[in-house]
Amino acid sequence: QKEVEQNSGPLSVPEGAIASLNCTYSDRVSQSFFWYRQYSGKSPELIMSIYSNGDKEDGRFTAQLNKASQYVSLLIRDSQPSDSATYLCAVYFGNEKLTFGTGTRLTIIP
Amino acid sequence: KAGVTQTPRYLIKTRGQQVTLSCSPISGHRSVSWYQQTPGQGLQFLFEYFSETQRNKGNFPGRFSGRQFSNSRSEMNVSTLELGDSALYLCASSAPGIGNTIYFGEGSWLTVV
Numbered sequence: 001q002k003e004v005e006q007n008s009g010p011l012s013v014p015e016g017a018i019a020s021l022n023c024t025y026s027d028r029v030s031q032s033f034f035w036y037r038q039y040s041g042k043s044p045e046l047i048m049s050i051y052s053n054g055d056k057e058d059g060r061f062t063a064q065l066n067k068a069s070q071y072v073s074l075l076i077r078d079s080q081p082s083d084s085a086t087y088l089c090a091v092y093f094g095n096e097k098l099t100f101g102t103g104t105r106l107t108i109i110p
Numbered sequence: 111k112a113g114v115t116q117t118p119r120y121l122i123k124t125r126g127q128q129v130t131l132s133c134s135p136i137s138g139h140r141s142v143s144w145y146q147q148t149p150g151q152g153l154q155f156l157f158e159y160f161s162e163t164q165r166n167k168g169n170f171p172g173r174f175s176g177r178q179f180s181n182s183r184s185e186m187n188v189s190t191l192e193l194g195d196s197a198l199y200l201c202a203s204s205a206p207g208i209g210n211t212i213y214f215g216e217g218s219w220l221t222v223v
Contacts, residue, residue, distance in 0.1 A: 032209035034211065043214040043215060044200070044214050051209075097155045097158055097166045097168070100153040103152060103153075
């Protein structure tokens with residue numbers, strides 16, 4: 001059973017602080033990893049994709065991938081109230097469908 | 111570039127009825143996936159179509175079916191609706207290639223009463 005696991009939260013972070021979201025996956029051969037953000041009542045929207053070990057930065061967001069330890073994380077710097085949402089980690093297992101974690105609910109406290 | 115378009119956005123059906131949902135992918139995208147999202151189960155994969163062929167299928171009963179047309183537009187159908195089918199149904203499209211990013215439509219909210 002190929003799985004993607006996330007802490008469901010809720011995760012509460014003060015405004016301006018760094019929010020750290022983590023995700024582990026079960027298959028060592030996975031090559032493609034994604035973070036999506038979903039606001040309540042809306043569909044998921046892509047934040048970042050990452051394919052290689054290490055860090056990938058895009059504005060206030062940094063994705064970190066460690067294939068040996070089978071985890072991928074998302075850091076949000078200078079957290080804003082508008083970052084309050086559910087964050088979904090998604091992983092392609094080989095040639096199969098994109099598998100999503102259950103999501104981490106993040107609340108930024110003003 | 112227009113995004114993924116899903117219709118209808120909201121619908122209410124009665125138990126035992128059937129429903130058809132439609133999805134138009136981003137122009138140039140040939141892969142279409144369908145997901146069901148409920149509060150308790152999260153995002154569950156239904157099926158994926160590529161070039162009119164079902165490429166992957168999730169663990170849903172046969173009441174859930176789909177198809178893709180030559181213009182890449184896709185439909186999914188749920189027959190003999192049950193109360194538990196109430197959910198947000200999301201369509202996503204991606205460009206050809208393994209491991210490509212999928213982009214979601216706004217979804218179709220189905221309520222079964």
